[in-house]
Amino acid sequence: MLSHLKSLQALELAVRLGSLKQAADALSITPAAVGQRVKALEDYLGLDLLERGRSGLRPSQSLSVALAHLNTAFRELDAAATALDLQRGHEIHVAAPSDFAELWLAPRLGRFTALHPNTRFSINGEGDAPIRIGPVDCEISFGPPRDEPEYDILFRDYVLPISSPENTRRIAALGRRERLEGFPLLHLDFYRNDPAAPAWPAWIKAQKLKRTAPERGIRFQRITMVVEAVLADAGLTLCGLALISALVEDKRLSLPFPKSTGAWTSHAFQSRFRKDTLARPQMRRFRDWLVAECAETRLWLSRMAG
Amino acid sequence: MLSHLKSLQALELAVRLGSLKQAADALSITPAAVGQRVKALEDYLGLDLLERGRSGLRPSQSLSVALAHLNTAFRELDAAATALDLQRGHEIHVAAPSDFAELWLAPRLGRFTALHPNTRFSINGEGDAPIRIGPVDCEISFGPPRDEPEYDILFRDYVLPISSPENTRRIAALGRRERLEGFPLLHLDFYRNDPAAPAWPAWIKAQKLKRTAPERGIRFQRITMVVEAVLADAGLTLCGLALISALVEDKRLSLPFPKSTGAWTSHAFQSRFRKDTLARPQMRRFRDWLVAECAETRLWLSRMAG
DNA sequence: GCCCAGGCTAAAGCTTTTCTTTAGTACCGC
């Protein structure tokens, strides 16, 4: 029966693309591996299949008689793969809060795809799954921690006041109890379902500060938007650090009050992979990577919270 | 890039032949292995590809859209395999003395092909290679032992008088020194280049027997032919036991004189595999099997020789 | 002519895939 399928595939691709290197890139394996595939077939047949020449690879005479068949065969297999959506296995569909996707996941995904080229991501808002085969692979949410086995707790958040560096300096120049007077308070609704996450009125009371009408101010649904307002000196907000570590680290965002004035959320970001989806090696790799990146974020948060 | 080639092959074959069992037979693997291949693809895609029904397997609706492409693809791959002589790897070409082939190898090959179906043999006389790709895979000869690594010493031979049971009884009824008078001596040239292998004159002198004109009698080139003559009561011959063990064991050939009257050859049957050909797993298996069968023949010869 | 970069190859070792075996289930025909 027909054997050496991988060798034939490597061979056909090497000839079509003109080099073992380009075939390797297409197959996401090393050139050495492509060379081994081709050589194994040559050893098995006891003849040369490629002429390694001056301007790359060319099929040998022995191979030429089979090459048209090979081209057609792999073209048809590509068509079958397309029909079956075989590449689906290399795609990872993630539904996540858009704040998480934009501020935390997207900046980091380059590290994953550098390790695993050939992976394509489709990232959508929560509940915003495309009409494709089956539901999304990975769903990330912020809510009460679940302990079912398919959930991974990514990280809780540490919420405290955030401002622009300019506003931080101006606040520091004031007396302690008057520090919030004269600065607009921006309200972020992202954490409102979390009993542990403070809103301005509770925070001000807890810190024994003075601020008239603390419940007043613009409300924002999304962290991304309130962050933009803060960056524009529009005011202060209470915000979790987890998603904005990059902005804090490069000092585009600043902490106008001591770190100890913050509070951990009781809710957490968590992921849920569909049970069957972890049969795919690419998906297991992604999950492992995600868990590792989140461990780093937890570490950074612990250092920030003191 | 295209993956799951083995799964797609198993899938296409299972649908085409109507069962996992028949696909397994065609692929020379177990039905369990075929089932695993198909299931791996189904898990990967997150959908069913086969309907396991009352009258065998049918493609699911998901698979139907790809099936024509798969059929064409594997038909083209079969054509490419034919053009490349890919099945060549499952063929083993042996050049051996026809006596060895007929009396020793052919009766035993059934044991090999029972273990390794899908292997086809092409056995020719020594030096009688077909005009095919490259020389023969395995060459067996009888000659001075070689110690180059590509040679395996199969077995030496143990040469002594051989007759039909009827002639053995008639010889035993005679007096000791007259036992060869009246019986035609048949001469076998197979061992004539071996200084240790006795011919009739030397054997008679060594045994201190009496026989007028011991050099007279019909000469045979081939063991097979002289054996047929002996079986027909045409006379006695001096012959090695190695290739005729079956005839001796079922008593169609007999030893008219004690076993101790025999002599080991200094030459030996030996095999030589072309260096590169042992890259093929089928060839390694054949070589291992051959060496093991020959070890059994050596053991039998040792018991016969005392 | 020399040097550097890119491509290929061989070998070793590790990881992943694939297969066999065992045991069990389901279905069909008698």
Place this chain on the structure above:
DNA sequence: GCGGTACTAAAGAAAAGCTTTAGCCTGGGC
């Protein structure tokens, strides 16, 4: 109801396949 055949799941062993390292070869540029 029983026996036979086909399929499936799980465990473990064997084989295949890949990466990494080191080295060689070729071609182009200086």
